[in-house]
Amino acid sequence: MAVTTPLPWHASIWRRLVALQDDGRLPHALLLSGPHGVGKQQLADALVARTLCRAPGAVACGSCHACQMLASGYHPDLKRVSPADNRRQIRIDPIREINAFVAQTAQQGGYRVIVLQPAEAMNVAASNALLKSLEEPGERTLFLLLADVPSRMLATIRSRCQHWALGVPEAEQSLPWLAEALGDAADAEFWLRVAGGLPLLARELAAPESRALRQSLQELFDALVRGGEPVAEASRLDRQAVERILWYGIAWLEDLIRLGLSGDTARVRNPDLLPLYRQAVKNGRVQDWFRLLDYAREQQRLLVAGGNPNPQLVLEAWLVRWSALLRS
Ligand SMILES: [Zn+2]
Incomplete structure (x- = not known):
């Protein structure tokens, strides 16, 4: 089941993204960066859902055909690229598939969305292959690149994306969420501190x-x-x-x-x-x-x-x- 609502500490960045999207000014390639456990994935998922949704409000509607397809785990206009096995590189072959994918028309008549994660796992050949699609993406295409350490990406890739850096949230924004996730406020405080303020990492560690x-x-x-x-x-x-x-x-x-x-x-x-x-x-x-x-x-x-x-x-x-x- 895809996440369609952003995490509470991303409320303000979410409002900015939604405003850009509604004005048609959202760039075709976004780089979401931030340390592991800050919630990049959830923010990306919420944006993917809202971009594909046919009746979006503040978030994806959750009930249109596109939202239902997404919830079922398959949407023909969404491609996700990650390393084939644990912590290996993203090689050129999946990027070639992405290039072919963005050259086609969206099957549902809306956006095509590509999520690349972790973007710093792309090797040089894959990065170079992606450049062309990033430069000439065609109509209604959204690339979302997620990176823990964006400095490890090729500068040419970074420079073709609008960069949104997600910082460690204030504890007052993340603690209520974590306390609910763990079912205990004192536990939440302890693990948030151990995790250096990163709420999803705290949940993992706990x-x-x-x-x-x-x-x-x-x-x-x-x-x-x-x-x-x-x-x-x-x-x-x-x-x-x-x-x-x-x-x-x-x-x-x-x-x-x-x-x-x-x-x-x-x-x-x-x-x-x-x-x-x-x-x-x-x-x-x-x-x-x-x-x-x-x-x-x-x-x-x-x-x-x-x-x-x-x-x-x-x-x-x-x-x-x-x-x-x-x-x-
Ligand atoms: Zn919908």
Whole structure:
């Protein structure tokens, strides 16, 4: 079932998009960017639905033939392009199909809509193939490109899209939504803080399986602080979760750096880890935390780019470095 209503913290950007659309001034290519968990997908879905709807109001009507087709999961004038398998590139073949698709007339007589996500996954050949369609899209075509990190896209693609950057929402806008999603206001506050203010990420992290991962990482952190053996500890972790494990490692390092630099506990994102942080801060030096942070970010970048094939090795190397720092 497609989402047709934008998230509450996107109300004002939604009004601007709708006003442009109703004036016929919505550009034919939009780049929606923002960190994972900000709600790009929901905003795009709402815009897709309203663009294809035959009787749109403030949002898609939900009951016309187009809305019904969309709700059933198939609309002939909508194409979605994502990497064929997890975190790989978008290659040229699906882009060629898009080029053929936009060269045809819309089957339902309205708009053709193309959603590309994540846009930074397009390789150079795919990006170059897309350029022509972005330059001469034909009548009533809407391209929506979604990107976590738009700087990783080709500049020539970026420059042909109108760029809408979605920032971290104010907590007062996202907390009521999250409290309802999680069924608990205190829980919502805790997870929103852990997620750095990103509401959909907070909801993801608060899911049972994800909570369990954080719990094991916390135990592992504790074991390493007490001199545990990193490679043995690594075997307890699910290597499929390596990306999330690195994400937590980075968030905790950032906390440690904040704490080490300022001693300010108010800005720490994981307040429940303060006892562990205090032990760790006693051992490590801030410049070493920065070095480990650089390392973790580089590993994360490689993983996202599909550049490092062995998550087990990434995990072990990561824990060995953590452990060396915690013991130094
Ligand atoms: Zn409709």
